[in-house]
Amino acid sequence: MGAALLTIAICIGAGWPLSMLLDRDARLPLRVATSFLLGSALGAAVLFLLSIVEIRWSRGALLAGVLLVTAIAIAAVLRREPHERVRDERRFSPNWKWCLSAAIDLMTGVLTAGFALFATVGSIEYDFIAVWGVKAKEFWYAGGIDWRFLENPFNEFAHVDYPILLPLIFDVQTLIRGSWDALWLGVLHVAFGVAALLAVRAFIKDETESPLIVAAGTLALACVAFSPWVGLAEGPLIASGTVGLLYVRRGVLTSNSADVLRGALFLGMAGSFKNEGFALIFAAAAGLLLTAPRFLSRLWPAVAIVAPWFLFRRLHHLQTDLTTGPILARAAGRLAHLQPMFSALAAYSAGERVFWLGIGLALVLAFRRAVTRERFLLVTLLVQVCFFIAAYIVTPHDVIWHVQWSWERIVKQITLPLGFAAIALLVPYLGSRDR
Amino acid sequence: MQAATESPETAPDSRAAAKRLAASAALLLILIGGFEPFYLRVFRIDRAKEEASFAAMPYRKMTGLQDFLKGVDAHTPPGARIAIWCPFRQWEGGYAYAYYRASYLLPGKQVVPLLARNEDHLQLANLAHADYLASFDDEIEAPGFDDNWRDPYGILLKKR
Numbered sequence: 001m002g003a004a005l006l007t008i009a010i011c012i013g014a015g016w017p018l019s020m021l022l023d024r025d026a027r028l029p030l031r032v033a034t035s036f037l038l039g040s041a042l043g044a045a046v047l048f049l050l051s052i053v054e055i056r057w058s059r060g061a062l063l064a065g066v067l068l069v070t071a072i073a074i075a076a077v078l079r080r081e082p083h084e085r086v087r088d089e090r091r092f093s094p095n096w097k098w099c100l101s102a103a104i105d106l107m108t109g110v111l112t113a114g115f116a117l118f119a120t121v122g123s124i125e126y127d128f129i130a131v132w133g134v135k136a137k138e139f140w141y142a143g144g145i146d147w148r149f150l151e152n153p154f155n156e157f158a159h160v161d162y163p164i165l166l167p168l169i170f171d172v173q174t175l176i177r178g179s180w181d182a183l184w185l186g187v188l189h190v191a192f193g194v195a196a197l198l199a200v201r202a203f204i205k206d207e208t209e210s211p212l213i214v215a216a217g218t219l220a221l222a223c224v225a226f227s228p229w230v231g232l233a234e235g236p237l238i239a240s241g242t243v244g245l246l247y248v249r250r251g252v253l254t255s256n257s258a259d260v261l262r263g264a265l266f267l268g269m270a271g272s273f274k275n276e277g278f279a280l281i282f283a284a285a286a287g288l289l290l291t292a293p294r295f296l297s298r299l300w301p302a303v304a305i306v307a308p309w310f311l312f313r314r315l316h317h318l319q320t321d322l323t324t325g326p327i328l329a330r331a332a333g334r335l336a337h338l339q340p341m342f343s344a345l346a347a348y349s350a351g352e353r354v355f356w357l358g359i360g361l362a363l364v365l366a367f368r369r370a371v372t373r374e375r376f377l378l379v380t381l382l383v384q385v386c387f388f389i390a391a392y393i394v395t396p397h398d399v400i401w402h403v404q405w406s407w408e409r410i411v412k413q414i415t416l417p418l419g420f421a422a423i424a425l426l427v428p429y430l431g432s433r434d435r
Numbered sequence: 436m437q438a439a440t441e442s443p444e445t446a447p448d449s450r451a452a453a454k455r456l457a458a459s460a461a462l463l464l465i466l467i468g469g470f471e472p473f474y475l476r477v478f479r480i481d482r483a484k485e486e487a488s489f490a491a492m493p494y495r496k497m498t499g500l501q502d503f504l505k506g507v508d509a510h511t512p513p514g515a516r517i518a519i520w521c522p523f524r525q526w527e528g529g530y531a532y533a534y535y536r537a538s539y540l541l542p543g544k545q546v547v548p549l550l551a552r553n554e555d556h557l558q559l560a561n562l563a564h565a566d567y568l569a570s571f572d573d574e575i576e577a578p579g580f581d582d583n584w585r586d587p588y589g590i591l592l593k594k595r
Contacts (some may be wrong), residue, residue: 114478122489124492129536138542138543173525220462262539355467357468426461429457
């Protein structure tokens with residue numbers, strides 16, 4: 001566990017100056033969250049570059065690369081003009097609301113601790129063995145990205161076309177530890193969940209001054225932020241995708257193009273975890289097109305971040321299974337008989353109905369506000385769901401089997417930003433007497 | 436960011452109270468619906484027992500597979516190409532279970548399938564791409580391969 005915690009500390013430490021460069025006004029929870037996300041991506045980027053220049057991975061080479069970038073970032077932070085942060089001038093005055101919000105935060109803390117215990121008990125998922133873990137282990141063993149493994153048709157089962165950010169982050173921890181240990185990779189999973197929750201809390205705080213609503217909103221979304229699929233890319237995708245979408249949303253609402261750029265960076269990271277993250281970039285572009293088209297070009301960092309993987313994927317002929325075979329004929333056949341797919345979507349769980357009832361009630365209650373203020377998030381998430389369904393329409397697998405084994409997991413990818421949107425819609429009704 | 440397009444504050448008191456109640460209900464539903472009770476139950480589990488149980492879980496459908504593949508790993512050199520044989524003739528009906536786990540437990544070695552992926556028919560021609568043949572739970576002989584190592588769960592053959 002020591003190596004796992006050290007890895008988290010290195011990621012946060014290395015990402016901190018990058019986070020300061022990116023958003024100097026970020027609240028502490030958002031600072032910690034973005035520092036971890038950026039630091040983990042930095043470690044993976046160093047490994048990616050080492051592979052490209054054909055330097056065998058080692059702990060020294062990894063840390064040297066991370067230190068170099070961190071030192072440059074620190075120098076850039078120090079060279080910046082001093083910046084006076086807007087301080088919260090409210091005086092601390094304990095009252096019943098403060099006590100209640102502290103109690104709610106304590107409950108969130110207990111749930112987080114429970115999630116950490118669950119994620120480190122060693123529940124190895126099928127897809128960890130067959131997709132994410134196997135690649136990380138092969139790369140670690142090869143001392144670099146093993147293109148021969150990815151190119152070999154015998155290994156197509158491992159979804160060799162998937163972006164490799166998560167296996168590389170697993171390898172960051174493995175290199176720091178010095179040996180492969182699947183059990184404690186769960187600590188990284190916990191860190192992504194906590195990063196997602198911290199970021200959401202910071203963005204809820206942008207919506208209200210009431211500590212009670214911030215605490216209650218954070219508690220409500222705690223288990224939504226924690227992916228139960230340990231070792232799979234859902235957790236990191238939820239964290240980076242949500243941070244990206246919430247930054248872009250803030251940029252749209254405040255007409256701040258810098259926030260859109262910041263969001264694009266994290267969307268690019270989401271696109272480097274999974275193909276659904278890549279689709280999320282296009283969904284966000286659709287959301288911007290219908291809300292603030294002037295910011296569309298500000299998504300360029302997302303495209304720039306995912307581009308290298310797609311270039312290498314093409315160079316090494318790594319094909320995605322969705323597009324194999326007669327894709328048009330397959331799609332036409334499915335479109336002519338949509339009923340089995342929709343029956344499967346209805347049959348297999350997309351989460352608790354009570355949760356969706358709450359989301360629905362929030363949308364009905366604040367319908368006009370949803371259309372005007374949350375349009376970007378809602379359009380983006382709707383388009384993303386359309387992408388999910390499009391994937392089922394073209395899948396070469398049996399559609400019922402595909403829905404059964406993926407629907408709940410991929411819906412989970414969008415429930416955190418959707419839950420945030422619902423809470424943002426409820427804030428004016430919940431908080432009118434708290435301000 | 437407080438620019439609400441509706442203004443609950445200016446609504447009549449009774450209407451505002453009703454909306455406040457509905458909003459509280461919505462928040463409560465989101466909380467209850469999103470809640471995962473296992474994150475509280477986990478504090479009461481016997482961790483050592485659960486760790487052992489979870490560690491065995493990915494291999495529980497084929498007793499001995501993990502030990503056999505670890506033995507295969509120990510008895511083959513880095514870079515070895517190892518064909519996987521097991522008594523299942525359907526990709527999703529057992530073969531993939533062993534094949535994926537073999538790939539995970541044999542890092543730095545190339546596992547070779549002897550069943551066409553997702554097609555459920557034998558592809559013994561793939562033996563030409565293998566230096567070893569690892570047979571789990573099936574005593575086999577293969578032309579051109581000699582016994583190399585065995586354990587109670589399977590046998591490892593080596594190409595002559």
